[in-house]
Amino acid sequence: MTDLRDALVADLDAGFADVVRTYQGVLLGTAMRLTGHRPAAEDLAAEAFLRAFRALRDYDAERIAALELRGWLVTVLLNEHRNTVRTATRRPALSGVAVPERATPDPGPADLATRTDPDLAAALARLPAVQREAVVLRHVADLDVAGVAAALGVGEGTARSHVSRGLARLRTLLTSPDRSAP
Known part of the structure; x- marks a missing residue:
């Protein structure tokens, strides 16, 4: 680039x-x-x-x-x-305020x-923040391990570990018969 x-x-x-x-x-x-x-x-x-x-x-x-x-x-x-x-x-949430999503005639590339698959989105939301961030950076943003490490401010081994543990947890969440269990 x-x-x-x-x-x-x-x-x-x-x-x-x-x-x-x-x-x-x-x-x-x-x-x-x-x-x-x-x-x-x-x-x-x-x-x-x-x-x-x-x-x-x-x-x-x-x-x-x-x-x-x-x-x-x-x-x-x-x-x-x-x-x-x-x-x-740090701030209280506004309650009762509903903002509709804007309608688009045709879906664009974005x-x-x-x-997203609703089950995958729910499983991602249940991951610890650092694992969710690592998995998203590696597999959605398509950063290499060095890029994930730099974005998270950790070493490459730690980044690899966060990605690996996040993926393992996702597999467990997505394949367990009771998906509502933490």
Whole structure:
């Protein structure tokens, strides 16, 4: 993706539009698996892109040229998700406020990429946060183990362990006759 980095260096605004077009499906799919709720995932992905753009404004050309965009954007998304969860635990929830999802005439690529099996979504939600994040980063965002480790701020062995344990737990949750058991 050297072309994208070159475009960012040449013209941040136009280059970032290309970055959004290229990675919006990845970020939205990752956000869907993290949140399990389409409107929350859309908000999370949009906020991650906004934070990324703001950060890039302060980067010099050399730093932009050295970025591994996919991993960096997913890390920004993950950090934004953690901030959102942390903030939500500190503020009372609004009750009785229902916001309908917007209707779209035809499913787009992001919709197809983020459709989820309800059983899988429920099982993912039951994983410990670090295992869910590791599995989503590895198998939805398609980061390699080094990318997962960097995004989680852990060593590669620990990242491998989180992914492995998360997958094992998912298998157990999805194949157990009583799926409601913790």
